[in-house]
Amino acid sequence: MKLTLGKIFIEDVQFGKDTKVEGKTLFINKDELLDAVGESEYIDNIDIDITHPGDEVRITPVKDVIEPRVKVDGPGGIFPGMINKVQTVGSGKTHALKNVAVVTAGKIVGFQEGIIDMTGPGAEYSPFSKTHNIVVVANPREDVKQYDHEAAVRQIGFKAANFLGELAKNLTPDEEITYETLPLLQGVEKYPDLPKVGYVYMLQTQGLLHDTYVYGVDAKKIIPTFMYPTEMMDGAIVSGNCVSACDKNPTYVHQNNGIIEDLYEKHGKEINFVGVIVTNENVYLADKERSSDWTAKLTEYFGLDGVIVSQEGFGNPDTDLIMNCKKIEEKNIKTVIVTDEYAGRDGASQSLADADPKADAVVSNGNANEVIVLPPMKKIIGMTDYVDSIAGGFDGSLREDGSIEVEIQAITGATNETGFVKLTAKEY
Amino acid sequence: MAFRIVTNNPQVQEHFGERHQIHWIEGNYLAVLEFVRDEVHRGYPVLTHPLSGSIKPNETPYKSILLDTEKDQEISSSVIMIEDSIITAKKFIEIRDRTVGLRQDLLQDFQEIDYQLIKSGIESAL
Numbered sequence: 137m138k139l140t141l142g143k144i145f146i147e148d149v150q151f152g153k154d155t156k157v158e159g160k161t162l163f164i165n166k167d168e169l170l171d172a173v174g175e176s177e178y179i180d181n182i183d184i185d186i187t188h189p190g191d192e193v194r195i196t197p198v199k200d201v202i203e204p205r206v207k208v209d210g211p212g213g214i215f216p217g218m219i220n221k222v223q224t225v226g227s228g229k230t231h232a233l234k235n236v237a238v239v240t241a242g243k244i245v246g247f248q249e250g251i252i253d254m255t256g257p258g259a260e261y262s263p264f265s266k267t268h269n270i271v272v273v274a275n276p277r278e279d280v281k282q283y284d285h286e287a288a289v290r291q292i293g294f295k296a297a298n299f300l301g302e303l304a305k306n307l308t309p310d311e312e313i314t315y316e317t318l319p320l321l322q323g324v325e326k327y328p329d330l331p332k333v334g335y336v337y338m339l340q341t342q343g344l345l346h347d348t349y350v351y352g353v354d355a356k357k358i359i360p361t362f363m364y365p366t367e368m369m370d371g372a373i374v375s376g377n378c379v380s381a382c383d384k385n386p387t388y389v390h391q392n393n394g395i396i397e398d399l400y401e402k403h404g405k406e407i408n409f410v411g412v413i414v415t416n417e418n419v420y421l422a423d424k425e426r427s428s429d430w431t432a433k434l435t436e437y438f439g440l441d442g443v444i445v446s447q448e449g450f451g452n453p454d455t456d457l458i459m460n461c462k463k464i465e466e467k468n469i470k471t472v473i474v475t476d477e478y479a480g481r482d483g484a485s486q487s488l489a490d491a492d493p494k495a496d497a498v499v500s501n502g503n504a505n506e507v508i509v510l511p512p513m514k515k516i517i518g519m520t521d522y523v524d525s526i527a528g529g530f531d532g533s534l535r536e537d538g539s540i541e542v543e544i545q546a547i548t549g550a551t552n553e554t555g556f557v558k559l560t561a562k563e564y
Numbered sequence: 565m566a567f568r569i570v571t572n573n574p575q576v577q578e579h580f581g582e583r584h585q586i587h588w589i590e591g592n593y594l595a596v597l598e599f600v601r602d603e604v605h606r607g608y609p610v611l612t613h614p615l616s617g618s619i620k621p622n623e624t625p626y627k628s629i630l631l632d633t634e635k636d637q638e639i640s641s642s643v644i645m646i647e648d649s650i651i652t653a654k655k656f657i658e659i660r661d662r663t664v665g666l667r668q669d670l671l672q673d674f675q676e677i678d679y680q681l682i683k684s685g686i687e688s689a690l
Contacts, residue, residue, distance in 0.1 A: 245673035247623065282676055342617050344680035356684060379677075380618035419616040419681055420630075420688035421645075422565075450620070451652065452613035455645065478620075478652075480659060489615055489652040490645075505659065 138316040139366035142208070142231040142309030149186050149236060149268040157303050162236060164270065164300070172299035173272070178288040180277045185517050187269050191254040192514040195271055198250030198548045199240040199286075200293050200375050201264050201386040204233040204301035207370065214301060215371040217352020219294045225370035226363075231304035237267040237388055238300065240293040241518040242274050244285050245345065250381040250548045251510065251540075258510040261550040263557065264388070271517050272296050283344050290376050293387070315400050317364050317411055320438060327408040331441040334410050335365070335395055336431050336460055340377050340384060340448040341416040347376040348385075348448075350414060356423075360415040360430040362438075365396045373414070380449045382504045382550040383476045394555045395444055395474065410438055415460070417453040424456050432463035446474040447553045450504070454489040465494040472497040476551035479503045481543075501552060502559030504545035512538030565689045567611050569682065570603070571628035572596050575675040576682055584686070585633070592663065594653055596627040601646045607635035609642040612685040614649035617677065621653035624674040625663040628682035630689060 145160065152163030166184050173182060187193045205214050210228015213220030239252065252264045259265035274292050276285045318326060339348040341356035348355045350363075350373050363372065373390040396412065403409040415431045418424060435443050443464050447457045454475075461471045473495055477487035483503050520534055533541055544550040551559060568585040571577060572595065577586055589596045597614055604610060611630035615621065666674070 245677065246667070246670040247619075247673060282673065283680070340618065342681055343684040344677060346617055346681070384618070418688065419612045419685040421611055421613060423688050424613070449618035451615035451618055453618070455613055478656075480655065485655050486651070489648055 137227045137364040137366055138314065139226055139369060140229045140312055140314045141369060142229060143234045143311045144231060144304050144307050145234045145310045146236045146268060149188070149270060151186065155303065157307060162233065162300070162303070169296060169299060173292050173295045176288040176292065178276055178280045178284045179274045179292070182272060182274045182292065185271045185273070187254055187271060187517065189254060189266050189268070193254045193517060194513040194520070195239055195241055195252040195269065195517045196250060196520060197241060197243055197248040197518055198252055198381065199242065199244065199289055199378050201388040201548065202238045202293050202297040203388050203391050204236060204238065204297045204304065205371065205391065206231050206301040206305045208305055212370065214298055215294045215374055218349060218374055219291065219298055222351055224367070225372055226367035230370055231307065231309060233300060233304050235267055237264055237269050238293055238297040239264065239269045239271045240274065240289050241271055242289065243519060244289065244378055245282055248378055249546045251546050252548050253510055253513065256511050257508060258547055260558065261508070261544055261547045263549050270296065270300070273518060286345060286376065286378060294374065315366050317366065317409070320410060323408060323410060324439065327404060330406070330408040332410050332439055333399065333407040333442045333444070334435055334438060334440045335399060335412045336435070336443055336445040337412050337414045338445065338447050338453065338456060338460070339373065339414060339416050340453065342419045345378040346449070349374050349376055355414070355416045356418050358416060360413055360427055360434060362434065363412045363414055365400065365409070365412050368393055368396060368412070380545070381548045382545040383449060383553050385448050385552065385554060386549065389552060389554055389556050392556070395446055399444070410440060417449065417456045419452070424459060428456065428459035428463050431460050432467055435464050435469050436467045440469050442470045444472050444474060450478060451489050458490040458492045458495060461495045462492045472499060474499045474501070474555060475553050476501045477503045478505050481505050481507055499555065501555060501557050502544070502550065504543060504551045506544045508542060508544055510540040510542065565611065566633040567630045567689050568633055569628055570596055570600055570631055571682070573626040573628050573675050573678045575679045576628045579679060580686070592625060593621055593627045594650070594657065596629060597646065597650050597653055600629050600631060601650060603631055604639055604642045604646050607639060608632050609636045609639050610646060611689060612682065614646050615652060616681045616685065619677060620656050622656035622660060622662050624678060625666065625671070626674050626678040628678055630682070630685050
């Protein structure tokens with residue numbers, strides 16, 4: 137499967153009379169975007185705002201972050217099974233509007249986290265302080281259940297990103313990269329001397345506000361399966377996940393997975409990147425056993441020499457991570473696990489809720505318990521009245537002057553477990 | 565798989581109380597974990613992970629866990645899991661217990677999340 141990703145670098149986003157890309161500026165007619173997003177029986181009103189890197193703006197609570205993309209050539213559409221028909225994506229040509237993101241925001245439950253500061257110390261922790269953000273705040277009708285509200289906001293975000301992505305269809309990309317993964321036997325034949333490496337992509341799938349979808353299927357109902365890495369780039373995996381702001385994977389991260397990009401970078405040179413095994417993180421222990429058995433079985437069946445395993449979330453997914461690692465190692469396949477830590481505010485406590493001696497190669501993306509003070513911002517998009525109750529916050533988190541003292545777990549993307557962050561931890 | 569639900573969440577008791585066996589805990593998150601630990605040591609394996617969900621143990625007052633109704637000879641993995649979960653929960657609660665004095669609307673949201681998480685476990689068990 138071969139995909140050419142054309143990147144169009146946007147330098148500014150503004151509201152305008154017409155929705156278009158002119159030069160390096162994305163103009164958005166607010167009414168046209170609202171029309172494209174459409175109405176929902178669960179949503180009372182939708183507002184759209186634009187914010188830029190360096191603005192004194194705080195967006196919170198953030199639900200999802202999505203990059204606008206469009207299929208230019210090849211089968212299917214972006215977000216198959218969600219807003220486009222189910223068809224295998226990941227081949228042909230796709231255009232992406234870079235430096236731009238659709239951010240969905242608004243309170244779904246009272247303790248929901250997710251802060252993006254566009255400037256100041258908090259901005260250093262979120263990769264989404266560097267994008268021009270089109271923020272969609274969707275307020276529910278009264279008495280709407282949380283799961284209906286979540287589903288409605290999820291769809292609104294994809295529709296907004298899809299509408300803006302369409303603008304890129306006829307543009308000439310500033311940069312093109314072609315990614316190719318051959319069918320297994322051909323790929324092995326092509327690089328007989330290179331170690332065969334796979335990626336086990338763990339998806340958070342435990343229930344309301346903890347879900348992920350693969351081609352529209354709730355991933356808690358899948359058994360681990362193989363995917364070409366380019367399928368992710370066309371939105372085959374999307375987030376329905378609102379908790380663990382620091383270490384969940386927003387849809388943007390599924391589209392721009394750094395582990396996949398880095399493995400492609402080394403593909404054909406140092407390694408033979410064979411493909412991706414997607415798996416879940418369920419509540420029920422028999423599901424965890426079955427899924428980790430299957431990931432290990434697939435790594436063996438594909439004849440892998442090495443595997444990178446990335447986690448999403450905290451706590452019980454630590455058990456899935458360790459089960460995957462242990463069972464794959466028992467097949468005599470080397471593993472590296474990618475995670476983050478909840479090691480207490482001094483960093484001295486045990487980092488994960490589970491452990492095994494076989495997990496001897498670990499990449500950490502930071503300690504989510506680290507405390508930070510976020511200074512007041514001139515403008516809030518969304519609301520901060522819930523901040524005392526968000527993850528990593530506490531009574532008195534929100535001070536009178538508008539500053540917030542929180543653990544970095546409250547910041548969207550701060551310790552993302554695919555490495556889509558600036559933080560790391562080193563052992564000396 | 566036959567199971568019983570150990571819970572301190574009124575919404576779980578209300579929804580599943582008539583159809584499934586419930587053991588009600590009049591206590592906090594840690595009290596649920598400690599009751600489950602005692603049952604595991606008596607030989608009953610856990611069927612759902614004690615730390616289900618990514619909401620931290622010092623944030624939500626509610627916890628529901630599925631336990632097997634039959635004893636098993638092999639409980640070592642359940643023992644390790646519940647003991648590690650208690651260590652993790654205590655670590656968070658010692659940093660700051662944020663479950664005291666929560667607003668009513670937040671309590672209801674936490675009940676809903678715990679209910680949805682255990683519901684996904686029950687759906688797998690049935």
